[in-house]
Amino acid sequence: MSGEPGVTDAAGVPGVADAAGVPTMFDVARRAGVSHQTVSRVLNDLPGVAASTRERVRAAIAELNYTPSPTARAMAGRRSGSIGLIQAGRPDYGPSSAALGFNEAARAAGYAVSQASMRALDADALTQAVHRLVLQRVEAIVLISGEREGVGVLRGIDAGVPLVVVASESSPGLHRVSFDQFAGARLATEHLVSLGHRRIVHVSGPADSMDAAERARGFAAVLAEHGLEQRSPIAGDWLPASGHAAGRRIIDDGWATAAFVGNDHMSLGVLRACAEAGVSVPDALSVVGFDDLPESAYFTPPLTTMRQDFDSLGRDIMATVLDVLRDEASAPDRAARVPELVVRASTAAPAP
Incomplete structure (x- = not known):
C-alpha cells in the first residue's frame, strides 16, 4: 500500500504513513491524546466531540502539518x-x-x-x-x-x-x-476446586488466540489462589483431534483428576480418548468445556461447560x-x- 496522507493507492484508498515519516491520522491522535476515530470526526466536522478536544486535535494537525486524504474525507462524510x-x-x-x-x-x-x-x-x-x-x-x-x-x-x-x-x-x-473470558475461566476452575479436585490440568487453545490466553490466565489465577500445583497447559487448536491427543496425554500421565478444556470441540476429543481407554468420566476424570455448543448437552456424558450467549x-x-x-x-x-x-x-x- 502507498502510505502518504493526501495520496491514494491504486485502489484510490488512503494508506498509512511510509518510512519517510509522513504524518498519519494516528500521529495526530497520539499528539492530541485521543483516538484516531476522534480525529476523523473532527476532520469531517461531525458531532460528538467536545470543543476543547476539537481544538486540541486541530492544534495537533497544525503542528504536524497533517494533510488528510480527500478521498477518505469525502467517504467518511457521507x-x-x-x-x-x-x-x-x-x-x-x-x-x-x-x-x-x-x-x-x-x-x-x-x-x-x-x-x-x-x-x-x-x-x-x-x-x-x-x-x-x-x-x-x-x-x-x-x-x-x-x-x-x-x-x-x-x-x-x-x-x-x-x-x-x-x-x-x-x-x-x-x-x-x-465476553469476560478471564472471569469465565475462573468460574469453570472454581467449579472443579469446589468439587474437591486438587490436581487439575488445562487444555488450552492456540497461542495466537486472545480468548485462549485469557482462559489460561483465569485458570492459573484460581490455582494460585488455592495454592494448587500448576502444570503447563496442553496446547490444542480448538479442534476435536487436538483434544483427543490431549486426552491421551492426560490419561497416560495419570496425574490429573480433572481437566478444564479450552472449548467444547476439544472436550469432545478428550471424552473420546477417555472412552477408548476405558477411563470413566466423571468418576476417574472430570471434564469442563467452554462455549456450550448445541451438541454439548448430548455428548457422552453430557458436558459441563461455560455458556456464551x-x-x-x-x-x-x-x-x-x-x-x-x-x-x-x-x-x-x-x-x-x-x-x-x-x-x-x-x-x-x-x-x-
Whole structure:
C-alpha cells in the first residue's frame, strides 16, 4: 500500500504513513491524546466531540502539518446506511453465531451489512478488505477474529471510519466488545476446586488466540489462589483431534483428576480418548468445556461447560457501533458480560 496522507493507492484508498515519516491520522491522535476515530470526526466536522478536544486535535494537525486524504474525507462524510463486517479465521460456532446476531441487530437498527470473510487471517487480505469496505462508504467497520494479529493490523490502518473489534484483550485505539473470558475461566476452575479436585490440568487453545490466553490466565489465577500445583497447559487448536491427543496425554500421565478444556470441540476429543481407554468420566476424570455448543448437552456424558450467549454478543457489537456513531468520544466498551456455568454430568467429586 502507498502510505502518504493526501495520496491514494491504486485502489484510490488512503494508506498509512511510509518510512519517510509522513504524518498519519494516528500521529495526530497520539499528539492530541485521543483516538484516531476522534480525529476523523473532527476532520469531517461531525458531532460528538467536545470543543476543547476539537481544538486540541486541530492544534495537533497544525503542528504536524497533517494533510488528510480527500478521498477518505469525502467517504467518511457521507452516510450510507451500511456497516462493514469482516470475519477472519475458521467459521467456528462462536464467531459465526456472533456474526448472525450482529446482522440481525443491524437490520433491526435500519442498517445493511457489507461482509467480507477469510478462512485464515492474512494481514494483506485484511487490509484490502478494510479498503474495499471504505470504498463502499460504510459508516463503521467491525472485525470478528479471535487472533491478536487481526487487531494489530486494524489498529495500523488509517480507515477514516470508526473501527470496532471483538477482542478479549485490551485494544487501545479501538472500540472493543467481548465476553469476560478471564472471569469465565475462573468460574469453570472454581467449579472443579469446589468439587474437591486438587490436581487439575488445562487444555488450552492456540497461542495466537486472545480468548485462549485469557482462559489460561483465569485458570492459573484460581490455582494460585488455592495454592494448587500448576502444570503447563496442553496446547490444542480448538479442534476435536487436538483434544483427543490431549486426552491421551492426560490419561497416560495419570496425574490429573480433572481437566478444564479450552472449548467444547476439544472436550469432545478428550471424552473420546477417555472412552477408548476405558477411563470413566466423571468418576476417574472430570471434564469442563467452554462455549456450550448445541451438541454439548448430548455428548457422552453430557458436558459441563461455560455458556456464551453469542446472540447477545452480536447485539452488543451493534449497540457499540451505534454508540460510536452517535458520540465516539463517550462510547463505552462492552467487555464485561461473563459466561454462565452450566453443570452437567461430566463433572463430579474426585473418587476416593
